[in-house]
Amino acid sequence: MLESVEVGKRSVADYEATAGRETVERLKELAEPLCAGKLLFLLRNPKEGAQLARAGREIVGERFLLTRLISDELELYADLIETTAGHGARSYEVGR
Numbered sequence: 001m002l003e004s005v006e007v008g009k010r011s012v013a014d015y016e017a018t019a020g021r022e023t024v025e026r027l028k029e030l031a032e033p034l035c036a037g038k039l040l041f042l043l044r045n046p047k048e049g050a051q052l053a054r055a056g057r058e059i060v061g062e063r064f065l066l067t068r069l070i071s072d073e074l075e076l077y078a079d080l081i082e083t084t085a086g087h088g089a090r091s092y093e094v095g096r
Contacts, residue, residue, distance in 0.1 A: 042049040062068065 042052065
């Protein structure tokens, strides 16, 4: 859900709050056969499934690996330190 907020997309909870529970339940009923069809396609076409799996692993690596998240946080702190250093704040070096 936080991911959906971050990229400006709505989550299921957002739709439940605005459209109502009945509407969301109906959407879920409509989506289930579509998902089943896609799964059958992937089971019948293992090469496409493997390609989708590779792409999924790449996306997960780019967005969710702990080392990447830590790197982003360190970069944020370094930017904050650099920004505040010129405004009379005490300056620290990242990695110290």
